[in-house]
Amino acid sequence: MPIITLTTDFGVKDHFVAAVKGAIYSELPQATIVDISHEISPFHITEAAYIIQNAYKSFPKGSIHIIGIDSELTPENKHIAVKLDEHYFICANNGLISMIASAFKPEKIVEINIHDKINTNFPVLDVFVAVACHIARGGTLEVVGKVIEAVKMIKGITPIVNVGDKQIVGNVVYIDNYGNLITNITRKQFEEVGKGRQFTIKARSAVFKNIYDRYSDAINFTVEKSKREEDGKKLAIFNSSGYLELAIYKSNPKTVGGAASLFGLSYRDTVSITFE
The missing domain is CATH 2.40.30.90 (Bacterial fluorinating enzyme like)
Incomplete structure (x- = not known):
């Protein structure tokens, strides 16, 4: 079963990280969950991108990376699942994913569309976990979202x-x-x-x-x-x-x-x- 990683700005004082892990284990008791970091500065997508960029390549191909940074669903901040470099990333379409790879060439992108099936105000706990567990079971991205051609691009700060x-x-x-x-x-x-x-x-x-x-x-x-x-x-x-x-x-x-x-x-x- 693929490894599931977590990167968030939740910190470790509150219950959020434990709740996300508990939700994953409830669906996949045999899951392997790895914390990349929960100390990202709040809403700091550049910081998150730097950390994930330098961590994900050490994981086996097929690993699933849940990114809980600026993840509230809004008309301008949709949720996406991306297959990139033979890894899966589940996050908000806020530009973060575009900064993870120096040459952003995703194999597939879907805009997640299962929200009407899940009543939630905590998308990382419910929506992102559901998508991650679906992928971990061997499910395809098309089942949880509609294919799109591009994501929000942020080039970041260039020397x-x-x-x-x-x-x-x-x-x-x-x-x-x-x-x-x-x-x-x-x-x-x-x-x-x-x-x-x-x-x-x-x-x-x-x-x-x-x-x-x-x-x-x-x-x-x-x-x-x-x-x-x-x-x-x-x-x-x-x-x-x-x-x-x-x-x-x-x-x-x-x-x-x-x-x-x-x-x-x-x-x-x-x-x-x-x-x-």
Whole structure:
């Protein structure tokens, strides 16, 4: 039976996540449910897209991903089920799904039309669960919706390359649990534009001259521990997803602070790379 994943902005204080899981188990007692995240910032589809984009490919083909972000049904926010990259996604047609894949080429899209059969004001619990369980049993998308050709598209924030390939101007698109700042500048773009040139990264008053592959690469372990710069050291890396990340080594936003607070940066703030 396919894995069913859950990504929501419900948090974990309330009963919502447990209710959704209970509804799935009531229909499919043998189901395997995996939480991707329930700590998405409320209604933040860009943040959700970044997390799902970097998680779903690790799951087996055929997995079913329920996305409970901005999911209230309205005339401008219909519900859809999408087969993409041999995975199934159930969500609102709010643009989120278009940001999950760099090249959005869905195999099939349906606009869910079973609402008249379900009395609900909690669509993730009722409608999305019903669709997910139908797919998990081997059901086709056409049974739960009408085929449509396109979804709402959001390109998101795209880095700008200035004339002469002298500068890339990007933005913060996500702040992780450590307060690290993830930008929309990729390693691929950096290498294509930079062509091996020296560079300077600027984010407000923070300046970086090097980009590391791992956090620990920024630390000089040949220096005696009591004398070397370690905890609190600022650094730039290409993270495991291939995006430029600005971080503080072994940061803790609840005590010493993270890159976001220490650099004074938040979502959509500018990060630039200037090449010499």
